[in-house]
Amino acid sequence: MKSARVLVRAERLAKRFGTFAALTDVSFEAREGEILGVLGPNGAGKTTTMRILSTLLRPTAGRAEVAGADVATSPQDARRALGVLPEAAGLYGRLTAREALRYAGRLHGLAGEDLERRIEGLSALLDLGAFIDRRCEPFSRGMKQRVALARALLRNPIVLLLDEPTAGLDVVAARTVRRALAGLRDAGKCILLSTHLMAEVERLCDRVVILGDGRVRGIGTLAELRGEGGELEEIFVRLAGAGSVV
Numbered sequence: 001m002k003s004a005r006v007l008v009r010a011e012r013l014a015k016r017f018g019t020f021a022a023l024t025d026v027s028f029e030a031r032e033g034e035i036l037g038v039l040g041p042n043g044a045g046k047t048t049t050m051r052i053l054s055t056l057l058r059p060t061a062g063r064a065e066v067a068g069a070d071v072a073t074s075p076q077d078a079r080r081a082l083g084v085l086p087e088a089a090g091l092y093g094r095l096t097a098r099e100a101l102r103y104a105g106r107l108h109g110l111a112g113e114d115l116e117r118r119i120e121g122l123s124a125l126l127d128l129g130a131f132i133d134r135r136c137e138p139f140s141r142g143m144k145q146r147v148a149l150a151r152a153l154l155r156n157p158i159v160l161l162l163d164e165p166t167a168g169l170d171v172v173a174a175r176t177v178r179r180a181l182a183g184l185r186d187a188g189k190c191i192l193l194s195t196h197l198m199a200e201v202e203r204l205c206d207r208v209v210i211l212g213d214g215r216v217r218g219i220g221t222l223a224e225l226r227g228e229g230g231e232l233e234e235i236f237v238r239l240a241g242a243g244s245v246v
């Protein structure tokens with residue numbers, strides 16, 4: 001059986017901001033057809049790691065690749081493979097959701113019928129139909145989150161970096177997003193998922209990397225991390241060396 005391609009690789013990443021070390025030693029891989037959970041307490045280095053992978057930050061030391069492209073020396077090549085859902089949706093309030101997606105699509109070179117078909121397909125996938133032609137300004141956080149996720153998927157990227165994609169969603173909407181992510185994984189996408197919801201980890205993640213104090217404290221499947229058993233939350237807290245997992 002052919003092994004899955006490694007699409008994200010971090011090798012001994014370190015990042016300093018002045019005298020503060022946000023990352024000290026972070027290494028892991030993520031493959032096509034896989035959802036890798038990125039977990040850890042506040043200050044563990046999750047956001048810094050995701051920003052390096054998304055080419056927003058350059059590492060102080062170490063290296064990272066996305067779809068074979070070095071994120072520091074070939075950022076444009078890495079970006080072509082990426083879809084990113086940041087912590088803040090960043091939508092223009094005066095635009096409707098459809099207009100926001102059209103605008104993003106055109107920035108990426110999409111246009112015409114191809115773009116319209118893509119928007120309609122994502123609207124169906126993420127259940128945007130009830131508000132896709134309404135202005136974004138009064139949207140709830142959950143509505144904005146779904147539009148931002150659709151925007152991240154517009155170019156059909158092979159690698160997705162998602163920061164709490166179900167934050168602010170009600171039960172029905174969160175289920176829609178989880179179903180969509182599972183389908184994208186099954187279609188061969190490589191997804192890095194930052195979340196603090198243990199139930200979401202259990203439902204979606206094939207493997208998990210746990211960060212603590214800028215280092216990898218644990219990595220593996222849920223079964224491997226559990227070992228002889230125990231609640232996931234307790235295992236994560238113990239491995240991360242902190243009192244809360246977020």
